[in-house]
Amino acid sequence: MYARAQIILSNTAMLDAMKIVLIVLALLLVFATALPLLRFDQWWIRVFDFPRAQISVAGIALLALYLCFWDMHRIFETVVLGLLVLAVGYQVFKMLPYTELxxxxxxxxxxxxxxxxxxxLVANVLxxxxxxxAFLNIVREYDPDIILTVETDQWWERALRTLEDSYPHTLxxxxxxxxxxxxxxxLEMIDPEIRFIxxxxxPSMHMQVVLPSGAQVFMHFVHPDPPNPEYATETTERDAELLIIGRETEKRNKPTIIxxxxxxxxxxxxxxxFQKASGLLDPRIGRGMYNSFNARNPLLRWPLDHVFHSDHFKLVRIERGPAWGSDHFPIFIELSLEPEAESEQDEPDTNHSEEELVEDKIEDGRR
Structure with a gap:
């Protein structure tokens, strides 16, 4: 009898310990979901914007385990379960636009x-x-009109000089x-400029390019600081740079790609x-995430490399290129400038409170 009682007590203690672990993990996932809702620019807050898919998968797995041990008569356990469901639901909701649903x-x-x-073709070369x-092979495969490479030093400048035979216009x-x-x-470039906003x-790059039809397209290429204490402890300047360029684009209302x-x-x-402030469209919405980072870790991937464009364009194709040595996959896109596109596609726009937030963020970034 004593031995049986000891076994029962031991099993109860193990069950209670398991519940405590599950509750702690659930609360950590809830915290990771709630933290980015704070509109602060500290890197350790903004970095939780990134792993939504990972948090969602972990949350669903944890939810399944939690239900196995959940005692519905304990209010605290029920509250934690409800918070976990809300957290997973919110993460899925935020990613939903980047699905075929x-x-x-x-x-x-x-x-x-x-x-x-x-x-x-956009590529962070590392x-x-x-x-x-390997990168030059990708260029030959996609045969783009314009190639943007970032994280490029003098070694890369020398290694890519062979491109100039086919791409005579460079910046x-x-x-x-x-x-x-x-x-x-x-394509011919008009007023190419390197700006330090x-x-x-x-740096960032800005110019117009001339299509074979003679139509001109404004183009802006950016690579701001990441939310990482090694580079920037706050995202204020990253956000402000994007919003400054976006505001210029919105006021111009001309064919534009950023x-x-x-x-x-x-x-x-x-x-x-940024998308609302610029009025630009995201071709990934309704098609997929096109996760471009990290090419070296399939468990930690998210979309860092972007192509936004004005509603003057429709999409021919968009692809994530193959892994080739960098920690980023290249992104390839082909767009078609069409006269009816602007009337057939709705551009995003800011409301009054968002307009004020845009102005505040730009002002903070310029301080």
């Missing part, structure tokens, strides 16, 4: 013409990576700080605010 934000092009199409031949700013940028274009160490490694994910509040 919602309508396209960018319509598919009907019969695109080479004269009005633009093909762009500065210390030396697999230039270069190689740096050994991981913020170097190289641009190669078959908020920091002398963070692309690059934003060091922010597609589903974050700050990227959504």
């Amino acid at each position: 919602v309508p396209y934000q960018v319509l598919a092009a009907g019969s695109p013409s080479e004269d009005t199409s633009l093909k762009l 500065m210390g990576n030396r697999e230039s031949k 270069k700013n190689p740096l050994d700080t991981t913020y170097g940028m190289l641009l190669y274009s078959r 908020l920091k002398d160490s963070i 692309a690059g490694d934003f060091n922010d994910v597609a589903w974050s509040y700050t990227t959504a605010l």
